[in-house]
Amino acid sequence: GAGVSQSPSNKVTEKGKDVELRCDPISGHTALYWYRQSLGQGLEFLIYFQGNSAPDKSGLPSDRFSAERTGGSVSTLTIQRTQQEDSAVYLCASRETGDGGYTFGSGTRLTVV
Amino acid sequence: AQSVTQLDSQVPVFEEAPVELRCNYSSSVSVYLFWYVQYPNQGLQLLLKYLSGSTLVESINGFEAEFNKSQTSFHLRKPSVHISDTAEYFCAVTAIYNQGGKLIFGQGTELSVKP
Structure with missing residues (x-):
């Protein structure tokens, strides 16, 4: 597609429930990144995919967080047993390796009540 | 590892x-540098980037940034906001x-332009 697409744009969930956030990167972009943006924390790196593998998952805050990427395209970030501190905007970005330019999606605003 | 410091959290200016x-x-290693802009309730948009070559880079809407390796700075400027x-x-x-590699971000600077 023309840009990075994320869904849903907004998600309200009850504490303890699992959520899945989806990212559809720009076609042909081999690198995909997840970030979290929350008040007082700025933009935090979560995980990076090159193709379907994740060479760097150092930013995942706990084992409740996981992500996968299939077909070198769509990625899903899963948060299990959500907590209120998980409330944030989750941003996805894709990049054509070597280009230097990252394109961000509009994000998913997650609210845990 | 890399880190980024944005020295001002808020900058109010007049139009x-x-x-x-x-x-x-x-x-400790060479880097690429970027400025991103986030308008209210929108995602991040690339404003400009420095990869190599001329240390002065410009955006289409009048912003410019200069890479200064000796001062490890990449300040963003606009002559008239x-x-x-x-x-x-x-x-x-x-x-x-x-x-x-992943992008490492600064904490952000909120620019508020007043009439």
Whole structure:
């Protein structure tokens, strides 16, 4: 597609429930990144995919967080047993390796009540 | 590892005044540098980037940034701001050696342009 697409744009969930956030990167972009943006924390790196593998998952805050990427395209970030501190905007970005330019999606605003 | 410091969390200015948003970085290896802008309730948009070559880079809407290796800075400037420039601005770096590298962001600077 023309840009990075994320869904849903907004998600309200009850504490303890699992959520899945989806990212559809720009076609042909081999690198995909997840970030979290929350008040007082700025933009935090979560995980990076090159193709379907994740060479760097150092930013995942706990084992409740996981992500996968299939077909070198769509990625899903899963948060299990959500907590209120998980409330944030989750941003996805894709990049054509070597280009230097990252394109961000509009994000998913997650609210845990 | 890399880190980014944006020295001002908020910058209020009047319309048509000049502005400078400061960014300093720390890295033991060479880096690419970026400025991203986030308008209210929108995602991040690339404003400009420095990869190599001329140390002065410009955006299409009048912003410019200069890479200063000796001072490890990449300050963003605009000679005359508009109300529509009101947004949050993020400076970011990534290590050149790691082609798949993640972006490391500063905490952001909120630019508020008043009439």
